[in-house]
Amino acid sequence: MLAMDQGVVEEWLSEFKTLPETAISSYASSLKEKASLVPAVYKVIRENYSDLLEPVCHQLFEFYRSGEPRLQRFTLQFLPELVWSYLSVSAGRDPHCSGCIEALLLGIYNLEIVDKDGQSRILTFTVPSLSKPSVYHEPSAIGSMALTEGALANHGLSRVVYSGPHLQRETFTAQNRFEVLTFLLLCYNAALSYVTSSSLQSLCQLSSRVCICGYPRQQMRRYKGINSRMMVTSEFLVQLITGIHFALCNGETELGSKALDDVLYRAQLELYPEALLVGNAIKSTLKGAALKSNKEGTRSIQVEITPTASRISRNAVTSLSIRGHRWKRHDAVDLGSPDELMEISEVDEGICTQPGAQGNSPPTIVVSNATAVSTKSVGKGLRRLGGSRSSKDKDKDKDKEKDKEKEGGAEQLSRKQSGSRAMSENLELLSLKRLTLTSSQSVPKGGTLSLSRTASAVFSRSFEQVSNALAAAAGTQQQQQLQQPQPPNHHISRENRYSACSLQEEHLSPTPHHHHHQQQQRSPSISLHLAPDV
């Protein structure tokens, strides 16, 4: 060690000791100007037997304890070097030399694991969820998400602990060594933006050496020093990788990619899935990016622009378009604009939240209701149907009365809607097309679809009803309906009643007669499924 470096360090040591409390802040900002200090301190740490090591460690700890962020970061930048120094000495089984470095590391650890009030610090973060609105999105715009068990479990935001609580440690043991070092690296990684590039280099070196010492790769890297293997843990490697990632993207391309390779090499040998996972991901993102070592500034983030979506030709089948395909096949409805789609889905959601979803009466009937009533004749037809039904079930009382009321309500509501939302032309056209469907076909289809709960089915069914409703309205002109008038009417009345039910919040419980009927129709198939089990 040169006398000059020694002088710099000694000056630094004495200066801080005489510093009054009040001057700490200005001192912290002046530290940056001492250009020769940092390399000199590195030299002290690297030379294990230096007399200055102990006072330097002590002072670095004082810096950390002061609580002044800039002083803490000053200490933190030496962390990789300190960790390496500690690990290499402990691998060499010469424990007494690293005493002060050990004490410094443990000191930082014990300060960091508690918060200001001395309580154990628990590091948590919130796992964002697309099902909750955020500053960047609205759940409805994301589109339907698959209703999986996982999705349900993740519904809403959950707070997750990722580190802590930790125990105070007095000494390093083989058991707690990597637990402590992993946590220290976590703290280091939290301040990565503030560390100097020499610190990042030192981190990369640490990573390489820890991972390859004692392995055949050590010869390849031509590192001579310790040649016994060091134990590592997967979490420790993940923390190293996090730091390396930052270094890689912030000017230390060469050292960083070497270090990443070495860590991955070790993770493969140790079969650590976590480290492999993160390391592979980083490697793969960087592969395309072709990092250039830019000369303009060492700290620069390069953002690769890979425009994609619109380059994809429109007729290629995507997950989205496939969804659309099924849609078309079922009901051949092409909603004029996606805005309309949006509206429907919003209405849809609003009603879904009501508990009265009633299994097989999907709420989409609102659509059919609204559009159907927009033509006057349909509205009349409805009223007529409602009347006929209630007369049929005269002995059935209040429930039915309510039903009737609801129908009235629904009609009013739909009248209001009809003004605001005119039925699109193509819908009308389409419904005419659909008239070719025989009514006997459409009824069972409605039933089967109601069994499946997918959104597309829900939609398709609703449009079928639209078309059916129109068909019923135009019934007088239609031969088919003259031939078989009963089933379509039946169908419509049922559907409309359901919609009325779902629209009225207060009457969720009543189970209409036809609903029962439908269930009875289905019940044989259900018992068939159960039979083999019994």
Added chain:
Amino acid sequence: MTARRSGSRLEGEIERCRGENQWEKIPELVKQLAAKPLQNGEIRGLYTIKLRVTELRGLYTRKSCLLCTVRALRSGAHAHCCTATTFKVELTVRTDTANRQELAKYTEQNTVIIYPNSNNIVFIHNDMNYILCIIVNAQYLYSCLCFCSNLTRGVGRFREILRAIETRTTQNLRMTIARQLAEILLRGMCEQSYWSPLEDPPPQSPLDDPHCPTSSSRDYALSRRPRVYSGENLFCPQENTEEALLLLLISESMANRDAVLSRIPEHSADRVISLQSASVVYDLLTIALGRRGQYEMLSECLERAMKFAFEEFHLWYQLALSLMAAGKSARAVKVLKECIRLKPDDPTLPLLAVKLCIGNLHWLEEGEQFGKMVVEMEDKASEFRAKGFLAIGLVYSLKATDASLRGVQEEYQRKALGAFQRAQSLSPTDHLAAFYLALQLAVSRQIPEALGYVRQALQLQGDDVHSLHLLALLLSAQKHYHDALNIIEMALSEYPENFMLLFTKVKLETLCRGPEEALLTCKHMLQIWKSCYNLTNPSDSGRGSSLLDRAIADRRQLNTMTLPDFSDPETGSVHATSIAASRVEQALSEVASSLQSSAPKQGPLHPWMTLAQIWLHAGAAELVSPLSHNVLFMKGQEAKRWYEEALSISPTHVKSMQRMGLILHQLQRYSLAEKVLRDAVQVSSTAHSVWNSLGEVLQAQGNHAAATECFLTALELEASSPVLPFTVIPRTL
């Protein structure tokens, strides 16, 4: 006229170059164009480009959006824009910094949007009724944004765009920007330099280049700001990773939706592009979630990628790894099989599979197959070959333990030993090879040889807990109990919270120092248990993605977790144990009751198993783990019925068989007793107490010659028997 025509010709030429992406030709053309005499209203040196109106229609349907474009060329020629109707922007873009800053300043006042169609950035000036779009080369401008201005501002700008309510036309842009912002957050920011999207950025940030003076033009005011997402309880990220994760989830949902599924050749280029963009998103998700240890969520995300991951090794591999990290072993093995199919030369894949197979799953047959794959790779496997032999050895070793026939057992032991020897010779510096070799030798009671190898392992890795444990057990087998205890204590100084070491210590202490000290150690164990697991309980609140998965995993763990037998091999000490049990209960009633109170709390399985072990030792384990055959065995000290039940649960439990034999012996049903004991010997040929019992039964039957043989065997075995079976040491890769 001619000049004009040639001007338009040049323009056409430039347009063509632009279309073909031949940027390097353009500066020359621009110079030529600039040299032409100008028409009215044109400014010298300007280059006008009529933007394809359709492009803009897609972007904004307003009629008034007329536009001018500036092409900032890579080489930095003069490029200007001029107006079509009312608005005039004059901007000179050159390579020198001063002007770049000017441009950067200009970007400040406008919303920046990256226009994905043409690898360009679009500035949308949404100040008045017109929208100004300036398209400039993206790389170039980006560097302006990030170098010249600063990252802080760049991030702020991106966030502003993303907070604006999404419209159909901006979807693709949003996806790109969201991903880019996530990239910046993960690559260039850290927790300490982070500021939340709704906060003001810190005045001084390490992200900013100090050499570049920050322009103080922050006080611009736009009369019309874009509508932003608003409402009650909006989630606003408070942390680096949170924001990155949110952005990535958003872009994932889009990338996933836009992924091209069709495999027909015409769409293969599209498919590759969409796959690349999606896999970048998944990689970034991996980085973000990996940092926070959320592997379960990660595995679910990656699973969503599977629908377009056909034959894509990287995605399959990442899925396998994430399943493995999330503890979903069975599925991980299945996915790894697919990975092996895709990349048969990679030795890591079968090794990972073996690791899973011999871990929780206990799929030894599959494990053997995977192990053989590695070994058969020969040179391709290089350093992994030794690991392959190690894996195969472990599979055989576990098979030997499981085998119920002596012949089969010995066969597997021989094979295991062979494999470990190969591993050790291939990689002499690997402590694991030496250690497992030692363990296998110890199991087959070659104590001195085992000692040699365990010492070698310790020389390579001085603080390996299993090697130290094995050393202690080997010493105890040689009846050097005090030395063994010293070793254990030394090991405990490095691993003070290791229960396995503590159990062995209890055993040794009862032998060397009497039960009082052993009881103290038990008490110590309970205290450690309490401090450790009470502490870790709250942190176990990781997201249980799938309850079913978890339940299955738990049950499996329960099945395969080998509870070491802690009752003493000597028959006489059974009594001592039960006395100890009552004493322990008495002495530790406080601790126990406090533990009991926390019992209903659903905690991680492991501490409960540990607690069960401690209580088992104290003879009260049925409270915790009523279905363990060990427990029934403890209970069964009183009644044969219990032994029968114990054997029905675990038909090869040697201790139960032995006790059963003893009881039958006392009931004077000698031949049945002999049968049971012979079965027991078949199962475990090294259990000296069984041999002893068998000898007694044979003696009672008058078969003295055979009895003598048995006693001799028992004596011989007893001389090499450790305080705990060697197999308590876990065998994992």
